[in-house]
Amino acid sequence: MINTHYQTLPDNYLFAAIARKVREFEAGHPGQPVIRMGIGDVTRPLAPAVVEAMREAAAEMGCAETFRGYDDAQGYPFLKEAVAAHYARLGAAAAPDEILISDGAKSDAGNLLDIFSPDCVALIPDPVYPVYVDTNRMDGRAVRFMDATPDNGFLPMPDASAQADIIYLCSPNNPTGAAYNRDQLAAWVAYARERGAVILFDAAYEAFAGEAGIPRSIYEIEGARECAIEVGSLSKMAGFTGVRCGWTLVPPELVRDGVSLRQMWLRRQNTKFNGVSYITQRGAAAALSPEGLAQCRENIDYYRENARLIAGTMDALGIAYTGGRNSPYIWLECPGGDSWAFFDRLLERAQVVGTPGAGFGQNGEGFFRLSSFGTHENTRKAMRRFRELGAGG
Numbered sequence: 001m002i003n004t005h006y007q008t009l010p011d012n013y014l015f016a017a018i019a020r021k022v023r024e025f026e027a028g029h030p031g032q033p034v035i036r037m038g039i040g041d042v043t044r045p046l047a048p049a050v051v052e053a054m055r056e057a058a059a060e061m062g063c064a065e066t067f068r069g070y071d072d073a074q075g076y077p078f079l080k081e082a083v084a085a086h087y088a089r090l091g092a093a094a095a096p097d098e099i100l101i102s103d104g105a106k107s108d109a110g111n112l113l114d115i116f117s118p119d120c121v122a123l124i125p126d127p128v129y130p131v132y133v134d135t136n137r138m139d140g141r142a143v144r145f146m147d148a149t150p151d152n153g154f155l156p157m158p159d160a161s162a163q164a165d166i167i168y169l170c171s172p173n174n175p176t177g178a179a180y181n182r183d184q185l186a187a188w189v190a191y192a193r194e195r196g197a198v199i200l201f202d203a204a205y206e207a208f209a210g211e212a213g214i215p216r217s218i219y220e221i222e223g224a225r226e227c228a229i230e231v232g233s234l235s236k237m238a239g240f241t242g243v244r245c246g247w248t249l250v251p252p253e254l255v256r257d258g259v260s261l262r263q264m265w266l267r268r269q270n271t272k273f274n275g276v277s278y279i280t281q282r283g284a285a286a287a288l289s290p291e292g293l294a295q296c297r298e299n300i301d302y303y304r305e306n307a308r309l310i311a312g313t314m315d316a317l318g319i320a321y322t323g324g325r326n327s328p329y330i331w332l333e334c335p336g337g338d339s340w341a342f343f344d345r346l347l348e349r350a351q352v353v354g355t356p357g358a359g360f361g362q363n364g365e366g367f368f369r370l371s372s373f374g375t376h377e378n379t380r381k382a383m384r385r386f387r388e389l390g391a392g393g
């Protein structure tokens with residue numbers, strides 16, 4: 001009767017488990033406010049251009065002449081055009097009809113698996129955003145892991161002997177903050193093309209890629225249109241974690257077993273998804289307008305300053321870390337080694353919440369992730385408490 005593959009999953013989704021622990025701590029320690037640096041949830045308000053566009057859209061919905069009901073599941077042309085213009089600015093040409101608007105990267109990353117056979121093999125880095133692993137496990141699909149460790153700078157490269165039909169790449173990476181350069185991504189594209197595999201490229205953190213030579217889209221790499229699907233998101237880029245809007249780009253060149261994956265994804269979405277609200281899509285298009293992008297950039301710079309502050313604290317304490325330069329996450333070597341034990345100590349002694357590396361996979365043990373999406377005030381306070389704890393935690 002039930003899908004027994006669910007029994008192969010951990011009892012709780014990582015961030016739900018953390019939220020529960022924090023709720024329990026707060027209930028038992030009233031008057032000890034907790035600083036949240038765990039889940040990568042933004043704190044800056046929406047850009048004024050976004051708010052204005054959503055206000056206008058809400059007013060349109062309140063008028064019989066401009067009211068809108070169902071639209072097709074692909075998204076309104078005005079938003080698909082805005083996303084295509086975003087790709088053009090990155091130097092990665094994309095046509096509007098290759099872009100399907102959704103309620104975010106997490107849903108799309110999971111839902112995309114509907115178009116792949118449960119018999120194919122998923123190649124997934126370890127550590128990794130747990131959604132990729134859990135959603136494959138739900139289908140009973142075989143998962144092979146590739147090690148992301150300090151030895152490879154947390155950037156695994158293709159291994160000719162590994163079996164892979166679906167390859168997950170997230171760059172800049174969640175959770176490690178490492179980012180592939182152009183040559184490294186080109187090697188992945190060549191590998192996927194050689195074996196007919198499909199790369200699922202999660203670009204949710206592209207707006208944080210600050211260093212030269214770090215591609216912000218897989219389509220900046222020649223040949224990627226024949227082997228890669230890209231998932232994009234406004235969550236971190238424009239503060240849409242609570243608004244919900246993203247997209248998936250499936251180029252028409254992407255054909256497997258004689259079938260267009262774009263057509264399959266469209267068929268899937270038309271059947272199981274009714275699209276994103278008009279108000280949200282207007283807000284999203286405003287976020288991608290020149291004015292909106294400039295305002296969103298200010299928020300990203302704000303978080304970057306937090307990342308610098310966290311990195312500076314780790315430097316002062318002599319704690320090794322990656323991330324922060326191209327990413328909102330700092331991935332540090334966990335004081336004491338046991339990442340859940342450090343999570344508990346940090347919560348109890350400093351009232352700071354981070355994410356234990358073990359939650360991202362076996363290779364995550366020994367590491368800990370801090371998010372820079374808080375306020376300056378809280379980040380400063382948290383780092384003061386971190387210093388008081390000392391390098392030993």
Ligand code: MLT
Pocket residue numbers: 038039040041106129174
């Ligand atoms: C994270 O903290 O890893 C992300 O914010 C979770 C997500 O985007 O779903």
